[in-house]
Amino acid sequence: MHMNLKELTSSCAAYRTYTDRVVTDDELYRILDVARFAPSGGNRQGWRVVVIKDQAIKEKVRDLYVVSWREYMAHVEAGLVPFAPISDRNWSGPAVDLEAARSKERPFDFADHLDRAPALLAVFVELSKLAVLDNGLDRQSIVGGASVYPFCYNILLAAVEIGLGGVMTTALCREEPAVMSLLGADPGFALAALLVIGEPVKRVSRLSRRPVDDFSRVDSFNGVPFGAELDS
Numbered sequence: 001m002h003m004n005l006k007e008l009t010s011s012c013a014a015y016r017t018y019t020d021r022v023v024t025d026d027e028l029y030r031i032l033d034v035a036r037f038a039p040s041g042g043n044r045q046g047w048r049v050v051v052i053k054d055q056a057i058k059e060k061v062r063d064l065y066v067v068s069w070r071e072y073m074a075h076v077e078a079g080l081v082p083f084a085p086i087s088d089r090n091w092s093g094p095a096v097d098l099e100a101a102r103s104k105e106r107p108f109d110f111a112d113h114l115d116r117a118p119a120l121l122a123v124f125v126e127l128s129k130l131a132v133l134d135n136g137l138d139r140q141s142i143v144g145g146a147s148v149y150p151f152c153y154n155i156l157l158a159a160v161e162i163g164l165g166g167v168m169t170t171a172l173c174r175e176e177p178a179v180m181s182l183l184g185a186d187p188g189f190a191l192a193a194l195l196v197i198g199e200p201v202k203r204v205s206r207l208s209r210r211p212v213d214d215f216s217r218v219d220s221f222n223g224v225p226f227g228a229e230l231d232s
């Protein structure tokens with residue numbers, strides 16, 4: 001059955017458990033061949049994908065991911081949004097003892113068995129190709145990511161379309177220097193995400209997300225909800 005776009009987006013869940021089914025190179029190629037039509041600022045397409053096949057590298061990636069995951073969960077446990085920027089100089093990070101967090105075990109199948117996931121794609125982006133229009137504002141910059149994350153999301157959509165599924169993860173970005181050296185990344189690139197793909201054990205047919213009139217307003221940020229008067 002071919003899915004329309006809404007069926008695709010509403011079933012493109014964060015899939016973290018996979019069957020043993022192998023994801024072939026042909027499938028990965030097909031996925032990337034769909035994803036490459038993503039937009040980017042100035043159409044500069046600064047992405048670079050490393051398809052991680054080597055088991056020893058996968059294990060090192062897993063170990064780095066596990067440490068990042070521990071830091072992340074220490075924030076969650078403390079009731080914080082992990083690494084949320086409040087301003088550039090004052091994020092929620094320092095409220096947690098990161099050193100202690102890194103050595104505290106937090107069993108989680110996805111992280112602990114990441115090296116066994118059917119496919120791992122590291123997505124890098126070349127910083128000099130990003131038009132970061134909010135650079136220099138007195139807050140955390142967010143615009144640069146917009147030139148690589150549509151590409152990442154396309155990968156997930158393309159995976160779902162062919163009966164696979166995956167998850168975009170950024171936990172590993174905490175360990176960027178180690179990942180750069182592990183994968184021999186050129187300086188001037190940043191790690192945008194690790195995408196994990198496989199055949200989901202259980203598919204989601206309808207994601208839970210906020211309705212349109214919950215997040216859209218008319219004419220002003222706190223105006224009346226957009227669409228409330230429409231028959232949906």
Ligand SMILES: Cc1cc2nc3c(=O)[nH]c(=O)nc-3n(C[C@H](O)[C@H](O)[C@H](O)COP(=O)(O)O)c2cc1C
Nearest residue numbers: 012013014015016110167168169170171172207208
């Ligand atoms: C930018 C971004 C970063 C994310 N990082 C991680 C991550 O590091 N680890 C992880 O397990 N999931 C990660 N996720 C997946 C989210 O947790 C997931 O998309 C969200 O909880 C919605 O899940 P659902 O689609 O199954 O409802 C990330 C998602 C996005 C968009």
